[in-house]
Amino acid sequence: MSAVQEITFHPQQSRNAGYFTQPFLTNAWYVAMWAKDLPPATLVPRKIINEALVFLRKEDGSIVALADRCPHRFAPLSRGKVKDGDQIQCPYHGLVFDSGGACVHNPHGSQAIPPAAKVRSYPAVEKHRCVWVWMGTRTPDPSLIPDFSLLDTAPEAHMTKPDHITIGAHYQLVSDNLLDLSHAIYLHEGILGDSPTAEIKVEQQGDTVTVSRSAKSVPLVGIQRLYWPHPSTIVDRVNSIRWDAPCYLLLKATVCLPGQDPADGSGYWGVHLLTPETESTTAYHFTAVRFNVQTLESENEAINExxxxxxxxxxxxxxxxxxxxxxxxIDEATEVLNPVLLSIDVGPVRCKRILERMLKDD
Ligand code: FES
Ligand SMILES: [Fe+2]
Incomplete structure (x- = not known):
């Protein structure tokens, strides 16, 4: 329990702002979008940790990320045009920028290019079916992208459509939600489910935290019925979720026969990739990949759907x-709020502490 008791909050300008508005980690890779959502020759805008960016897939397939703000009169470049495959023309007065953000054409007057006519460019790569962008000033290292390689090899027939939504809240509230799956009993009753008496285990390897909840001889819940191949409706269940800073989560949701080794069970990997847009909006990318699939291949497409x-x-x-x-x-509270902490908060508190340390180093 000591981890739970040591949690700290930092009230800032508004009474409870500190709960959410720790600064964002800048030296980190963020998911801008699913790779499928960036077709060639298309300008795609995204907001990431309060920065407006424009993304473009070049003709060679590599990815460009630039600040979405022309240095002339600050028009969003994402409303412009793609020129010659790899360049962006501002929609307002026609300056053209190359994929590194340098202005390469000024159609006006003597056509001289002012030295300040450049746009910040951000390192961006495609990995694990996602577009990742590095928001910091330190040298980016793609090997720091958390391991979601299961997405590279997932058979289409066993994977749900890569999807995304926006949640009107700070990303830490969303990651707290995922790190404490006890809420499934109440909020997702009949769909996802869990057990209030599940045994919780928190493990940490380096800065990766895994929170597991296991329950024995519990009833199957809604979503599990879709892929559970046995007639028995009483199962052992293990939900294990891995967290990597600042906001990447991988759930392994397993059901097995009572007493069976969970390694022989069936279930799915739940991929949850959060992207802070602002202090009060989070892009939430998700998909699921089934493992130890025991249903008929002819039924799997419908099951995935x-x-x-x-x-x-x-x-x-x-x-x-x-x-x-x-x-x-929390925003509207007229007093400083101090959360009551429960045993289920041990995972979120552990992750918050790691993030606080990283933010100090950032
Ligand atoms: S605002 Fe872009 S060229 Fe004027
Ligand atoms: Fe949930």
Whole structure:
């Protein structure tokens, strides 16, 4: 319990701002979008840790990320045009920028290019079916991107459609939600489910934290019925979620016969990639990949579709509105709030402490 008791909050300008508005980690890779959402020759805007960016996939397939702000009159470049495959023309007065952000054409007057006519460029790579962008000033290292290699090899037939929603809250409230899956019993009753008496285990390897909840001889819940191949409706369940800073989570949701080794069970990997847009909005990218698939291959496409729909419903209609309301409640409080801490908070507290240390180094 000592980890839980040592949690600290830092009230700042508004009474409870400190709960959310630790500064964002800048020297980190952030998911800008699913790679499929960046077709060639298309300008795609995204906001990431309060910075407006524009993304472009070049003709060679590599990815450009520039500040989405022309240095002339600050028009968003994402409203402009792609020129010659790899360049961006401002929609307002036609300056053209190359993929490194340098102005390469000024159509006006003597056509001289002012030295200040450049746009910040951000390192961006495609990995694990996502576009990742480095927001800091330190040298980026793609090997620091957390391991979601299961997405590289996932058979399409066992994977739900890569999807995303926006949640009207600070990303830490969303990661707290995922790090404490006890909420599934109450908020996702009948769909996801869990057990209030589940045994909680928190493990840490380097800065990676895994929170596991296991329960024995419990009833199957809604989503599990879709892929559970046995007639028995009483199962052992293990939900184990891995966290990497600042906001990447990988759930392994397993069900097995009572007493069976969970390694022989069936279930899915739940991929949860959060991207802080602002202090009060978070882009939430998700998909699920099944493992030890024991249903008929001819049925798997329909099963995936249902798993994808139910997870989207749970996140968009149940988690999202509650987390947004939670943020509003905290914002509007007229007194400094100190949360009551429960045994279930040990995972979120551990991660918050790691993040606080990283923010000091940032
Ligand atoms: S605002 Fe871009 S060229 Fe004028
Ligand atoms: Fe949830």
């Amino acid at each position: 249902k798993i994808g729909e139910r997870r989207r419903f749970a996140f968009e209609q149940q988690d999202g509105p509650l987390i947004a309301a939670q943020q509003r409640t």
